Amino acid sequence: MSDVEKANGTASELPRELLDSVVIRFAGDSGDGMQLTGMQFTTATALMGNDLATFPDFPAEIRAPAGTTYGVSGFQIHFADHDILTPGDAPDVLVAMNPAALKVNLPELKRGGLLVVNTGAFTKGNLKKAGYDTNPLEDGSTDPYRLLDLDISKLSLNAVAELGLGAKDAGRTKNMWTLGLMFWLFGRDRQSTVDWLEKKFAKKPDIAQANILALNAGHIYGESAEMPSGIGVYQVPKAELEPGEYRNIDGNQALAWGLATGGKLASLPVFYGSYPITPASSLLHNLAKLKHLGVTTFQAEDEIAAVCAAIGASFGGAVGVTGTSGPGVALKGEAIGLAIATELPLIVCDVQRGGPSTGLPTKTEQSDLFQAVWGRNGDAPLIVLAAATPGDCFHMAIEAVRLSTKYMTPVVLLTDGYIANGAEPWKLPDLDAIAPFPVHFHTDTEGFFPFQRDPETLARVWAKPGTPGLQHRIGGLEKNQHSGHISYDPDNHHAMVKLRAQKVANVAKDVPEATLELGEAGGDVLVVGWGSTYGSIRQAVQHTMKKGAKVAHLHLRNIWPLPRGLEDLMKSFDKVIIAELNDGQLLKLLRAELLTDAIGHQKIAGQPFRVSELVEMIETHLPGGSDARPSAVA
Amino acid sequence: MTENAPLTKKDFSSDQEVRWCPGCGDYAILAAVQRTLPKVGATLENTVFISGIGCSSRFPYYMNTYGFHTIHGRAPAFATGLKVVRPDLDVWVISGDGDSLSIGGNHMLHVLRRNVNLQYLLFNNQIYGLTKGQYSPTSDVGQISPSSPYGSIDQPVTPVRIALGAGARFVARGYDVSKQLPDVLEAAHRFQGASFVEILQNCPVFNDGVFDLITDRKKGPQHQLWLEHGQPMTFGKNGEMGVRLNPQTLSAEIVTLGENGITEADLLVHDETNRNIAWLIADLPDVKALGVLYREDGPVYDESVRQQVQMAEERAKGADLKSLLREGHTWTVS
Ligand code: SF4
Numbered sequence: 001m002s003d004v005e006k007a008n009g010t011a012s013e014l015p016r017e018l019l020d021s022v023v024i025r026f027a028g029d030s031g032d033g034m035q036l037t038g039m040q041f042t043t044a045t046a047l048m049g050n051d052l053a054t055f056p057d058f059p060a061e062i063r064a065p066a067g068t069t070y071g072v073s074g075f076q077i078h079f080a081d082h083d084i085l086t087p088g089d090a091p092d093v094l095v096a097m098n099p100a101a102l103k104v105n106l107p108e109l110k111r112g113g114l115l116v117v118n119t120g121a122f123t124k125g126n127l128k129k130a131g132y133d134t135n136p137l138e139d140g141s142t143d144p145y146r147l148l149d150l151d152i153s154k155l156s157l158n159a160v161a162e163l164g165l166g167a168k169d170a171g172r173t174k175n176m177w178t179l180g181l182m183f184w185l186f187g188r189d190r191q192s193t194v195d196w197l198e199k200k201f202a203k204k205p206d207i208a209q210a211n212i213l214a215l216n217a218g219h220i221y222g223e224s225a226e227m228p229s230g231i232g233v234y235q236v237p238k239a240e241l242e243p244g245e246y247r248n249i250d251g252n253q254a255l256a257w258g259l260a261t262g263g264k265l266a267s268l269p270v271f272y273g274s275y276p277i278t279p280a281s282s283l284l285h286n287l288a289k290l291k292h293l294g295v296t297t298f299q300a301e302d303e304i305a306a307v308c309a310a311i312g313a314s315f316g317g318a319v320g321v322t323g324t325s326g327p328g329v330a331l332k333g334e335a336i337g338l339a340i341a342t343e344l345p346l347i348v349c350d351v352q353r354g355g356p357s358t359g360l361p362t363k364t365e366q367s368d369l370f371q372a373v374w375g376r377n378g379d380a381p382l383i384v385l386a387a388a389t390p391g392d393c394f395h396m397a398i399e400a401v402r403l404s405t406k407y408m409t410p411v412v413l414l415t416d417g418y419i420a421n422g423a424e425p426w427k428l429p430d431l432d433a434i435a436p437f438p439v440h441f442h443t444d445t446e447g448f449f450p451f452q453r454d455p456e457t458l459a460r461v462w463a464k465p466g467t468p469g470l471q472h473r474i475g476g477l478e479k480n481q482h483s484g485h486i487s488y489d490p491d492n493h494h495a496m497v498k499l500r501a502q503k504v505a506n507v508a509k510d511v512p513e514a515t516l517e518l519g520e521a522g523g524d525v526l527v528v529g530w531g532s533t534y535g536s537i538r539q540a541v542q543h544t545m546k547k548g549a550k551v552a553h554l555h556l557r558n559i560w561p562l563p564r565g566l567e568d569l570m571k572s573f574d575k576v577i578i579a580e581l582n583d584g585q586l587l588k589l590l591r592a593e594l595l596t597d598a599i600g601h602q603k604i605a606g607q608p609f610r611v612s613e614l615v616e617m618i619e620t621h622l623p624g625g626s627d628a629r630p631s632a633v634a
Numbered sequence: 635m636t637e638n639a640p641l642t643k644k645d646f647s648s649d650q651e652v653r654w655c656p657g658c659g660d661y662a663i664l665a666a667v668q669r670t671l672p673k674v675g676a677t678l679e680n681t682v683f684i685s686g687i688g689c690s691s692r693f694p695y696y697m698n699t700y701g702f703h704t705i706h707g708r709a710p711a712f713a714t715g716l717k718v719v720r721p722d723l724d725v726w727v728i729s730g731d732g733d734s735l736s737i738g739g740n741h742m743l744h745v746l747r748r749n750v751n752l753q754y755l756l757f758n759n760q761i762y763g764l765t766k767g768q769y770s771p772t773s774d775v776g777q778i779s780p781s782s783p784y785g786s787i788d789q790p791v792t793p794v795r796i797a798l799g800a801g802a803r804f805v806a807r808g809y810d811v812s813k814q815l816p817d818v819l820e821a822a823h824r825f826q827g828a829s830f831v832e833i834l835q836n837c838p839v840f841n842d843g844v845f846d847l848i849t850d851r852k853k854g855p856q857h858q859l860w861l862e863h864g865q866p867m868t869f870g871k872n873g874e875m876g877v878r879l880n881p882q883t884l885s886a887e888i889v890t891l892g893e894n895g896i897t898e899a900d901l902l903v904h905d906e907t908n909r910n911i912a913w914l915i916a917d918l919p920d921v922k923a924l925g926v927l928y929r930e931d932g933p934v935y936d937e938s939v940r941q942q943v944q945m946a947e948e949r950a951k952g953a954d955l956k957s958l959l960r961e962g963h964t965w966t967v968s
Contacts, residue, residue, distance in 0.1 A: 043963055046963065046965065047963060047965055049965065049967065192963060238967075241967045242967070243966075243967050243968050244966070244967060245960070245964055245965070245966050245967075246964060246965050246966070246967055247959070247960070247962065247963060247964040247965075248963070257955075257958060257959065260955065260958070261955055264955060269719055271715060271718060271719050273715060290958070291942060291943045291946035291947070292943075292946040292947045292949070292950035292953060293950075293953075293954070293955060293958065296718055296719065296939060296943065298714070298715065298718060300711065300744075301711075301740050301741065301743070301744040302740060304708060304711065304741075305708065305710075305711035305714075305740070305741055305744065306711075308704065308705070308708040308711035308712045308715065308741075309711045309712065309714050309715030309718070310715055311704075311712060311715065312684070312702070312711065312712035312713060312714065312715030312716035312717075313715040313716060313718065313719045315702055315712070315715075315716055316715070316716045316719045316720035316723070317719070317720070318719040320715065334705050335705060335708065338704060338705050342702075428959045428960070428964070429959075431955055431956055431959075464720075465679070465680070465682050465700035465716075465720065465723050466679055466680055466700075466720065466722060466723060467679060468678075468679045469679070470679070471678050471679060471698055471699050471700050471701075472700065472701070473648070473650075473694050473695050473697075473700070473701035473702070473703065474701070474702055474703070475694070475695075475701075475702060475703025475704065476703065476704065476705055477703065485650065486695070
């Protein structure tokens with residue numbers, strides 16, 4: 001019997017209080033390893049069979065000055081015995097590794113919540129850096145909470161003392177000590193973390209051993225030390241998830257795998273050109289590992305080269321993909337226009353972040369909608385899709401490949417930092433059940449010209465270099481709609497602009513009609529959302545529905561062209577609220593396109609919606625609420 | 635035409651009317667390329683011309699091959715993407731001094747240092763032609779132009795030095811109406827990797843005669859240093875001029891044989907594989923080194939990409955998408 005098994009055996013003998021869901025936030029200095037701690041807790045939790053959602057929140061600086069409030073890094077996990085869609089609002093448990101982490105996060109901890117604090121970091125200097133005049137652990141600030149204050153710095157040092165490590169390495173084990181304690185509190189198995197540590201530090205066995213010692217010590221501390229009253233151990237039973245095989249997945253990973261799968265379904269190699277940018281870089285990292293699955297990655301010299309190389313690859317008969325965030329999309333604009341003009345497939349993944357300019361690189365936002373739909377010179381329409389959840393990125397990536405190759409046009413696929421980094425348990429899709437859409441290159445020389453079109457989709461033929469007899473030249477200059485030769489003819493330009501628009505508009509016939517996620521048509525309030533706000537809006541609507549309100553939720557995955565049936569659905573409601581994390585971009589688009597009298601609800605804080613704030617907002621719009629529409633005059 | 639009939643210059647000419655100004659040096663370059671392709675065994679369908687923006691960048695439209703007229707300065711990036719997925723294609727990048735050295739400087743740098751297997755032709759006319767005559771990054775100081783009415787104050791760059799500095803492994807120079815241009819192009823084509831060729835090109839409309847000193851039939855030979863690997867560097871009508879290394883200044887200097895007791899034994903011997911020599915002769919006063927300045931084989935980018943894919947496939951031992959989805963921790967809910 002290993003140490004771990006023994007320890008688990010003891011812990012399981014304690015009576016555990018049953019909870020249906022818990023929100024834990026790990027917070028510390030950006031050098032404290034809070035993201036790793038959170039991710040390890042996530043893996044162990046998924047293996048326990050809970051449903052979960054996570055929200056990493058870290059500073060833009062890799063190592064912001066230690067001890068400061070702007071250097072605080074946080075990781076929130078929400079796990080439950082039922083289906084959940086968001087990483088939760090206010091945490092039930094806060095782990096604060098230093099005064100700055102406490103300062104930033106304490107206001108959000110639920111009253112009566114469990115507060116775990118590393119007193120070892122509460123030095124005069126650190127208190128001052130965090131902006132505390134007095135020690136909050138002594139001045140009554142923590143009275144509303146159940147406080148578990150431990151000198152974790154010292155406890156972890158003691159735990160690894162026998163290894164004789166340097167102070168720096170030994171000091172770094174405090175996150176694993178804390179994780180061990182949290183594993184004990186919530187009855188998680190340590191084995192997945194032990195496995196991970198052994199793999200990660202395979203070349204530094206003493207570091208691996210130190211971390212495992214600290215992890216076990218934290219756990220043993222929980223088992224053996226007397227806990228303050230009100231602090232016990234908990235159990236969150238397994239969630240009733242749909243039967244099947246599951247794994248944890250974050251949005252960028254799902255997106256990468258979806259692109260690879262899309263390539264296979266199209267029978268084409270995938271080329272991914274990218275320049276590192278937060279929060280899209282891990283998309284490049286994930287794809288770079290898929291060389292054996294028909295994916296070639298190219299770390300370009302800049303954003304422009306990345307998209308141009310992708311277009312060059314499409315010209316050669318591959319699926320050209322580029323990925324970036326908002327600033328990168330701005331740089332790629334001219335090249336995307338070229339792909340529109342030359343009618344080549346191209347997928348642009350925009351993992352949105354706060355803007356404008358460099359903005360908030362590590363914070364989430366949905367403010368690239370205008371840029372995606374309209375952000376190019378000339379009348380330059382393309383397809384815009386938006387993924388709703390981390391797992392949905394997989395399916396939307398496949399859809400992007402399908403539409404881009406079928407309609408010979410660029411597709412912008414919008415995700416954002418929140419779903420790119422957030423993880424959720426994901427039921428593995430049945431790959432055999434997804435219908436393939438193999439691309440057929442044009443080879444017929446009879447009457448060939450490069451802008452020959454499919455009469456139904458209006459997509460032009462794809463004749464790739466190397467095909468005998470189909471030599472042709474394409475480029476960004478306007479082309480004659482028939483011959484494909486350069487043309488400055490006024491009527492031809494008018495016709496080509498209309499043709500490109502019609503081709504993209506035709507996509508609406510090929511994608512699902514607008515439907516309600518929740519609720520019924522003809523109700524009082526419809527909440528419309530897109531992208532990563534799916535989970536919060538759905539939960540908020542569910543909540544108000546339970547109270548008897550006639551509310552509904554509509555979620556857009558097709559931003560451009562808009563899905564069929566949207567207008568009728570929206571018009572059937574008394575009030576339509578467009579909720580989004582920007583200054584009203586979808587709102588303006590829908591008002592312009594559908595002449596709809598919709599109302600906007602915006603949050604532009606670099607943070608996702610909280611379910612509670614959406615519930616409050618919806619309630620004000622319901623009949624009898626403060627923002628309710630005055631009843632019609634008889 | 636039977637399938638095996640050898641291709642001719644005419645086969646490589648498209649049906650499009652060539653629209654450069656009368657007398658433009660681009661015509662001669664077009665003819666030289668069209669003459670070179672049949673010689674090197676190129677096929678119509680496997681040849682691709684990729685250009686950026688500028689007068690020179692209209693080039694692909696006049697070739698009966700595949701062609702892509704892209705956006706300003708970015709042709710090397712398009713070509714890289716294409717070569718990575720289609721190493722079977724024979725790719726030529728056509729660019730100008732503005733396209734390559736101003737707006738596209740970054741991409742030229744990277745395509746050369748990566749050593750992507752393609753030919754890079756830089757038409758240098760020391761002016762912006764298409765936008766009507768502004769000074770370019772290769773214009774001389776003092777160049778009067780619409781955007782420099784008092785003369786350009788920008789220091790010009792030397793394209794072949796930029797290429798050498800970027801790590802290019804094939805660097806050559808020729809000029810539009812030169813009889814030897816097809817030979818230079820052929821050598822560029824033969825090289826495996828990024829072959830950079832600067833072609834001095836006369837723009838009779840906005841910068842007429844800027845290379846007269848070099849290209850003039852009569853005076854030219856006094857200013858053309860045609861390079862031959864392993865041969866002492868001599869030039870002039872009767873080979874009476876030469877290039878010598880000044881050991882004090884570590885620079886190349888022009889000398890006259892027979893003067894001050896200088897003999898052929900004192901001259902620099904051209905060694906194509908020596909980057910330092912290429913650098914020394916890249917910017918001689920009033921003399922242009924022509925032909926292959928530098929040539930040294932090295933790892934070819936698209937080849938390395940393929941090798942990595944092969945290695946990954948071997949290591950993956952048949953892993954497919956289904957096994958990818960199951961990588962790491964998975965669990966079953968029943
Ligand atoms: S402007 Fe100059 S470079 Fe351009 S086509 Fe005319 S002559 Fe040639």
